[in-house]
Amino acid sequence: MSVFTDDIIGFKSVLRLAYNFLNGNSYLKRQKFKERKKLISVALPFSDLIFASDAVPVFPIRMEKFNIHPYLTALDTAKNLLGWNWTTKLLTIARKFDFLEILDNVLDDVIYTINDKYNELYDLAIDNGIPSDFCYGITGLTGMFISKAKNLDANINFTIRCSAWNKYSETLQDYVPRQIWVDIPPRNLDNSVELLADNVSKAISDLEDVTGNFVTDNSLKKQFRIGNQIKRFYKTILFELSNSDFYPCNPATFAEILALLGISFQDYNSNAQRYLENFSDLVKESRERIDKERGMDVSDMPRILVTPVFGGWEPQVHEILYDLGARTIYADWEILNLLEEIDVSKNSDPIRSYAEFLFKPTTYGIGYNQEALTDSYIETAKELQVDGIVFNQVFGCHSISNCYSRLRKKIRRKLEIPTTVINFNKIGENVEQVKTRLGAFMEMFHL
Ligand code: SF4
Known part of the structure; x- marks a missing residue:
């Protein structure tokens, strides 16, 4: 599969998303040692409480060192020196001199790099004795913890309705001693929302204990607002852009963008504000390209x-x-109902709103x-x-x-x-x- 050169030059937002994903190892090191932030692992898109406690959520594969395509590294260097707009100009000029045939497979390479790492971590878990009848996702995640858990300050678990998942979550204690639990009770109990709100409150106290920071209603609502905006952009990509007769790039590249969004949505690449900006730029850049008919007719x-x-x-x-x-x-x-927004209206109680949000994926989504x-x-x-x-x-x-x-x-x-x-x-x-x-x-x- 080939990615059009023009797609890459036009898609600064995608490149940034890809780079931020792959560059997790050095970004997280900086957060931990320079900014003195706590790193808390999360799998599945449940990073809001971690952000609200001013810690850094980590989907654990992002602690790995990836072979970053030299083109992306060059871009980042250029970005630091010149800013992203200048980078684009620089590339446009460079392209005229045909320096950049290498562009043709950058995003393809990103997806394969991530998946090679997944396979490597899957093998690591098997070599360490995880039963081979676990699903690929759980096996790969276990490999991620075997490989890099020592860098984590805590791990947060949400008990989704999949027994294998919950069994796996219990094993994480062996890798990360500090475990924070959000137990999600069955929806059909009379007081299920109250029970879940209590469990969310307990998890927040644990996060305060780990981070030394207070979590306020304001910090929760601020984070939920960012998350809601990200979800809106995500839905725009799925419902508007993916349904358009004209794509801003070839459809295989578009699918790779969707794959990258799917993986990175779990921890917002550890920086919610930056992730939101990338999402917003992605929608803007895509619409501009569609308007100018740059891309491909896919009708x-x-x-x-x-x-x-x-x-x-x-x-x-x-x-x-x-x-x-x-x-x-x-x-x-x-x-799986994970793009539902969380109520942030003026008189809402954010803990209760979060509990209500959590019920949707676990009632209509995973395994219930x-x-x-x-x-x-x-x-x-x-x-x-x-x-x-x-x-x-x-x-x-x-x-x-x-x-x-x-x-x-x-x-x-x-x-x-x-x-x-x-x-x-x-x-x-x-x-x-x-x-x-x-x-x-x-x-x-x-x-
Ligand atoms: S539902 Fe459970 S067993 Fe199935 S893929 Fe997800 S985590 Fe694995």
């Missing part, structure tokens, strides 16, 4: 929702689909109730107006992955769009079978 390419991918997926899927004439949409956080989860898939597919669904069945997942047969029946009844299932165990392991399956699936669009 005749069916839009395929590929999901779930947050527990691990084969990143070649979007390239294969692109070669078969389709565009790929990754929208897990929307399906297959009926509700499959309804969420159908609802999101309808709203996104996708033309087909590829369900990614993750080996070792007994929670989300085994809802496919129910989902398939519902799709037949309620959506009448083509669907298929692909199997995933480890990146790079099953590519030929995925190609065959997707080839047969795409035949249905060419009848």
Whole structure:
């Protein structure tokens, strides 16, 4: 797959997102040793309380050292000297002299770099004896803790309704002695919101204890406002830009941007304000490019929702689909209700609002109730107006992955769009079978 050179030059926001993700190791070192901030690990997009306590959330893979594409490093050096706008001018000039053929695969390289690291950490966990029947996501996360947990001051756990996840969370004590828990009770109890609000309050006290900072209603609401804005931009990308007949870049690149957003959304690249600015620029730059018709007409390419991918997926899927004439949409956080906004109105109680927010993903999203989860898939597919669904069945997942047969029946009844299932165990392991399956699936669009 090739990324157009123009796409890269035009997409400063994407480059910054990619660079900030990959450069986590040195950014986090600076935060810990120079700024004296506490590093607190988080997986899944639950970083708000950490930000509100003025600590730094870390999706643990970001503590790793990545091979950063020399182009991104050069860009960062230029940015420090000249600012991002000047960097763009510099590149535009350089391009005239054809110095930068290397650009063609920068973003591709970013996604592969992240996934190579995932595989490496997966292997590390297996070598350290994690049972091989855990899903890829949990195994990879365990590898991340084995590798770098010593740098963390604490870890925060949210008990989602997946028993494997909760079992894994209990093992984290071995790597990070300071564990903070937010237990999410079942929604059907009479006082479930009060119980959860109490648990959120306890987690906030623990965060205050770890950081030495007070968490106030204002600091919570300030963080929720930033998070709400990020979610709005995220939805704009999913619902407006991904649904446009003209894309600001080629559709495989667009899918890579969605993949990068999906991964980085878990800790906002450890800096919520900077992440918000990048998101805002991404929407602005994309709209400008679409207005100027810079990019690609994709009106005749069916839009395929590929999901779930947050527990691990084969990143070649979007390239294969692109070669078969389709565009790929990754929208897990929307399906799992994690892009819902948190109430920040004047008289709202932020702790209660956060408790109400937490109930949505755990009631309609992860592992709680297959009926509700499959309804969420159908609802999101309808709203996104996708033309087909590829369900990614993750080996070792007994929670989300085994809802496919129910989902398939519902799709037949309620959506009448083509669907298929692909199997995933480890990146790079099953590519030929995925190609065959997707080839047969795409035949249905060419009848
Ligand atoms: S829901 Fe499935 S993929 Fe997600 S953590 Fe649980 S077992 Fe893994």
